[in-house]
């Protein structure tokens with residue numbers, strides 16, 4: 001999403017309204033009940049109960065119908081059986097009546113024979129017809145009995161009852177065997193009367209009980225149905241259940257209610273049956289039919305099982321369905337709860353959030369593409385950011401709210417996210433609206449049916465980040481680009497120059513004398529000066545040039561697209577030099593520094609940043625060596641300086657070691673002595689000891705070259721100690737030679753002065769040499785004293801108390817305040833040769849020199865000028881009351897023998913240069 005336009009409020013509205021309308025309590029309480037997994041099981045249970053109620057109802061109805069059918073069946077079968085039995089018994093009774101008539105008329109045997117002949121007897125296979133006389137002896141029988149004794153039935157009930165009374169009714173005996181037939185059989189009998197109506201015996205029809213149950217049909221009565229004849233006495237005459245024929249059982253009399261159907265277990269087999277008895281008139285018997293309840297209800301039982309199975313299956317299916325639906329619903333509810341929880345958390349978080357949230361719903365066109373995005377939800381921060389209430393925002397389309405989003409690609413990007421997913425982000429500086437002037441960050445992600453946009457106010461973070469980036473690339477003090485930034489720009493400039501075939505100039509600038517100001521006036525003064533110098537240098541540059549502070553008092557100028565000729569830079573470099581040299585007011589004082597610069601050109605002096613910087617640094621050092629306040633263009637030989645330093649340091653170390661082992665002078669160190677002359681008398685009152693060093697291979701090395709190295713490496717402490725002891729010994733030697741006593745001045749470097757044992761070393765040098773303390777003067781610089789004023793003064797006091805005098809060297813170049821100068825325990829001020837050099841012509845130097853002379857005198861100090869080379873300088877100094885001088889005008893530093901010679905020449909005359 002590229003540089004979106006500000007998402008700004010289009011209108012300003014009233015304070016945002018509350019975002020959500022709470023639902024009534026009853027609605028909230030009812031809502032869970034609507035969950036499927038809660039409402040469905042009871043509903044399903046109701047369904048199941050209903051199913052079973054219907055099922056049982058139907059079963060009960062069916063059972064009743066089946067029972068009714070069974071009863072009806074039993075009744076009908078009973079009726080049918082009754083009819084059959086009535087016919088059979090009627091037939092038997094007819095036969096008995098015929099037999100009775102015939103016997104009473106013809107006698108037993110003829111009667112039977114006649115009836116048989118006429119076919120009026122029942123089939124012999126089934127029936128036996130017999131006649132017993134009044135004594136109970138069977139007298140006739142058809143079919144004829146096997147031969148044997150007469151059969152007596154006089155004790156049989158069917159005989160005795162007829163004998164006892166003439167009922168006029170036939171009689172059916174219980175099934176029993178007798179002497180005529182052993183297997184049980186039934187006797188149907190009628191009384192025979194004689195002519196007078198007296199008992200004449202009985203007519204008998206005997207038949208098997210099975211005869212009365214032969215009507216049994218499985219198709220009607222079933223496998224366990226029952227048919228039977230029962231006497232009024234409740235005793236079964238014949239009964240068939242399935243294939244079993246039986247007799248003799250006692251049935252409850254209650255069963256024998258005519259035509260009534262009862263469910264009972266009477267047959268002794270424990271099987272419940274629907275029983276129906278029908279009264280058979282004539283013989284005092286009942287025809288009884290029983291249908292096995294199980295068989296009668298078998299169809300119903302099957303249907304019942306089907307119903308139950310269907311209901312059970314339905315129940316099981318419903319239970320499974322409900323379980324599945326409930327599980328699904330529970331899962332869905334759980335998911336919804338977690339979504340709701342997340343939404344509530346989100347809502348709470350979003351309301352508390354400092355970011356604005358918008359939920360957009362995609363609006364689709366006819367072709368299915370997203371044509372707009374409609375705000376569905378926004379948080380309080382979004383209301384504030386847009387100045388619209390949620391009610392106003394809801395339903396608003398993004399392209400209505402921010403029409404420019406169509407043009408600048410923001411809408412397209414959001415629609416892309418809504419359609420394809422992914423994330424789009426953008427940062428921009430709002431230009432209008434409530435957020436105008438603030439940095440905003442937009443992040444859009446896909447949500448179901450649309451997109452979610454989060455707008456964060458990243459102004460503070462952005463500015464902080466910018467600040468950090470700025471800090472990382474700029475110098476804190478001057479605000480100029482720093483070393484890192486310069487490297488980046490230099491690298492870019494090289495790339496650009498390479499592409500365009502151009503040159504780049506790099507100028508390494510180091511301030512001359514800055515250290516003195518920094519050490520002397522304090523760091524804040526130094527800082528102030530650096531800022532001023534930075535501004536001045538910046539003012540000399542073009543747009544597109546870079547001035548960087550490289551650290552300390554080093555600056556680097558990057559000048560892209562310069563002419564290949566380095567000399568073309570000369571005007572700029574001079575301008576820079578002059579700008580730097582202008583006096584500056586810092587810490588209430590006017591100070592002045594100059595600068596030394598080294599210049600390199602890309603591609604001539606290096607093709608990469610490191611090489612160019614290194615060579616510019618080397619050139620700058622060469623400029624410093626060359627007297628400062630100038631610049632040098634880099635040449636290949638300049639890089640040799642670093643290596644030179646190493647060689648010199650090594651040589652110094654060797655010489656120092658040798659000097660400490662052997663004081664004989666073979667180590668390379670020597671001292672020259674420069675006379676100090678009293679101006680008024682021309683008398684040499686002292687000498688300054690000046691160190692010289694001869695490198696074993698490279699010969700004489702200038703002090704300005706090796707003193708700094710010795711100072712930096714710390715070797716100056718021991719070298720200075722050697723110089724101190726040598727100078728003291730020499731001074732004492734002169735005295736011992738009878739020469740006029742003179743003071744010997746020895747230079748003390750900052751490191752030497754700060755060394756803990758300085759006073760002891762001085763005392764030791766004096767003691768070793770025998771030189772009285774007033775024969776020694778130590779020269780220290782203002783800067784050295786100002787480093788740690790209190791300690792310096794304390795040390796100087798100690799030395800003074802020892803009798804050693806102190807002078808301030810190079811006075812005027814440091815920045816000691818007058819008040820502190822007053823407290824210095826010194827006896828002499830030395831005007832620095834830089835003020836003496838142009839003393840004859842330069843009013844500024846003249847002013848400084850006269851001021852120093854005057855100041856020194858006011859403080860009751862002697863004033864000496866160094867570097868006096870001309871008569872004019874000497875004349876000026878003398879005319880302005882300067883007390884002493886030293887310089888080539890009188891003598892260069894010379895060996896001790898020459899000093900001895902000079903001491904013999906009184907007054908001192910100038911030495912030939």
Ligand SMILES: Nc1nc2c(ncn2[C@@H]2O[C@H](COP(=O)(O)O[C@H]3[C@@H](O)[C@H](n4cnc5c(=O)[nH]c(N)nc54)O[C@@H]3COP(=O)(O)O)[C@@H](O)[C@H]2O)c(=O)[nH]1
Nearest residue numbers: 690691703704707723747748749866867868869886887888
């Ligand atoms: N700590 C120590 N510093 C020392 C010692 N010996 C010397 N030095 C310091 O080295 C600097 C350079 O010294 P040198 O090259 O010896 O220069 C001195 C004089 O030779 C020179 N001078 C004297 N008269 C004239 C003159 O008329 N013209 C002219 N161009 N130069 C002249 O001035 C230097 C004297 O310096 P100063 O100390 O400020 O008096 C120098 O800073 C020495 O201090 C040492 O043993 N220890």
